[in-house]
Amino acid sequence: MARVRERLRSTLDAIARLLGGFGTALLALAVLVWIGVVGLLSCVGAGVLLVPSALRTLRSVANRERVRLDVLTPDAVPQQARAALRDVAVRRELAWLPLHATAGLAIGFVAIAMPATMLQNTTYPFWYYVLPPSDNTPTFLFWNIFSKVTDLTGALVVALSGVLCAAFLVALGPALVRVQEWPGRHLLAPPPGTDLSLRITELTVTRAAALDAHAAELRRIERSLHDGTQNRLVAVNVLLGAVRRAVDRDPAAAHAALDRAQDAAEQALSELRAVARSILPPVLADRGLTGALDGLASSCAVPCEMTVDVPGRCAASVEATAYFVVAEALSNVTKHSDAAKAVVQVARQGDRLVLRIDDDGRGGADESNGSGLSGIRRRIEAYDGRFTLDSPAGGPTTMRVELPCGS
Template structure:
C-alpha cells in the first residue's frame, strides 16, 4: 500500500510537470499562429527562425522532463538560422507536430490528473460542510440534490472512487501524457547520433578525469602518510640495531617506537584501501553500508532505502561515496540541523536524494567537493542536480544507471 501511494504521488508529479510544459506549449502555439498570420503579409518571415527556436526551447523543456522520469530523450542539433533550411529539418517538423498535440491533449490530461486529488479531497470532506451550500451545490459531478447527511456521505464515497482512480490509473495517465513527446521529440530512426557520440565522449573524458583525480588522491595519501611512517620504521629499526649492543634499554625503546610507527602505517594503509572500495559494501550491501554511514553522521540523519536487488559494485561504490561526501558537506558547510537520505532503484536507475535544512547557497566552485561528486556521477553516465537557494534548503538529486 505504501508503494502504491508513493507511485501515485510520483505519477501526480509527472502530470503536473506535463501540465506546466503544456502551458508553455500553449503560449508558443499562439505565438506561432500569430507569426503565420503575419507571414501572409510578408512581415512574419523575419520572425520564423526565432519562433522555431522558441518552439525548440519548449520542446527541450519537455525532453528534460521526460528524461527525468525515464530514458533520456536526446536534443537535436541547434535550429538553423535560415527559415527554409530550418523548416526542412526533420527534428523541427516533429516539434511543430508535437506542439499542438501537447498544448491540447497534454494540457487536458494534466488538468484532469491535477483535478483528481482536488476533487477527491473536496468530495470526501463534503459531509463536514454540506450544510453551508444549497442542495444543488454539491461538488464534482454530483447531479442529485443533497437532502441530508446520508446524501453527503454518498458524495464522500464518490470522492473515494476518484481517489482510487488516481491510485490505480495515475501512472497510466502519466504515460499517456508523455507518449506524444516520446514519440515525436525523440530522434527519428536512423538519425545521425553525433550528439550522443559527443555526449559519450564528454562522459568518457569525465571518467578519465575522475580516475586521474582518484589516483592522485591515493598517491598523496600513500606519500604523505604511509610512506613517511614506513621510512620512520626503517630509520628506527636501524637505530635500534646499532643501539642494542651498547644500550639495550634505548634499543628496546626504539623498537617500541618502530612498532607503533608500523601499526600507524598499517592503519593508514587500511584507510586508503577502504577509500578505494569500502569492504562494508561487500559485507552488508549498499543499504547496510549507508546505514552505518548515517549512524556516524554528526547531524540527525533519516535514511530511506528501497533496493529490491543489488546494483553493480561500481554503482554502489559511487552511491556510497556520493552520500559520504554529501554528509560531510552538510556537517561542515550547511549549518543544518538535520539531513535526509533517500535511495531507490526504479526502472533501471538508482535514484539518490540528499537534503538538509541548512542555509543553502551551495556552490560547486566553492571547493566543497560538489564538483567532484558531479564528475564521479557523470563518469557513469549519470545525472547530478543541485538545488540550493540562499536560505535553504539544499537538495542534491543523483541518478545512476543501475546495471548488474
C-alpha cells in the same frame, strides 16, 4: 506502510508533472493560435515574413517541454522560411503542437480539477449545512451534476464522489502522465543519428573525466603513501639503526627506541589500512552494500534514516561508487548543512541503482565551493550515471544519483 508512502509520493509526483504539462499546454495553445493567424495572413502574402519568428516561438515552447521531459534540444531554427519548414525538428514540433495544445491541455485540466473536487467533496458533509439553500449544489470537476443537498445522506453521496476522485488519481495518475507526455517524448526527441552523435560526444567527455578521476585517485594514493606511510617507515628504519648502535652501550635507550619504532610501525600499518579501505572498502565485501551503508548511517554525526532496497548484489564497482557517494554526501551534510536530519534511500529500479539523499539543512550547496560535489559528479559521470542536485538557499537539499547496474 512504506508501500503506502511510496504510492502517495508517486501520486503527488504524477499531479506535479501533469500540472507542468498543463502549463506548457497553455503556451502551446497560444502558439497554435498564433501560427494559425500567421498561416491565414500568409495566404494573402502578408504573413510570410512572420513565419520564421512564429517557428522560433514554437521552438521556444517546444524547448520548455524538452527541458521538462529531459529531452535533448536541437539547434536553432533557420532564419529563412523555406529552410525552417524543411527542418526535420520544426516539422516534428508542428506535429506535436496541436496534440499537446488539445490532449495535453485536457489532461492537465483533469490534474487541476480532480484534487480540487476531491478536497471539496470529501469535506462536504462537514460544512454543507452552513450554505444558503440556493447555493447548496455541489460540483464534480467544476460541473453541476448533483441536485441540491438537503440532508446528510446527500452530503455523504457527494463525499463518496470525492473518494472516487482520490482513487482515480492514485490508480490512473501515472497513466495520465504517460499519455500527456507521449507526444513530446516521441515527437520532440532528436532523430536517432543526432542522438547517437551527441551520445558519442558525451561518452568522449565522460571517458576523459574518468581518466582524470583515475589519475587524481592515483595522485591521492601516492601522496598518502609518500607523506604518511613512507615517513613512518623511514622513522622505523632510523630508530632501528639507533637501537643497533645503543643495544650494547645503553640498553635502556635501546628499549625506548624500540618502543618508538614499534609505535611508528603500527601507525604505518594503520595508514596502509586506511589507504586500502579508500580504494575498495572491505566492509562492502564483508557485509554487502546494505550493511556498509547502515554502518555509514550509524556513524554519521547527524541523525540519518537509511532505507536500502537492493535485492542481491551489484557489481563491485557500482557498490563502491554508491558507497563513496553516500559517504561523501553524509560528510557534506555533517560539515556544511547544519541539518537536524538526513534521509538516504537506495533502491534498484530495473537496470539502475537509484540513490536519493535528503537533508533539512540550510541548502545553498554549490559544486564550485570545494564541498566534494564536483568529485561526486565526476565519479558518477565517469560511470555513465546521472547526478542531479536541488539545494535552494534555506534548504532543503536533495541529491539524486542513478548508476547503471545491469539487468
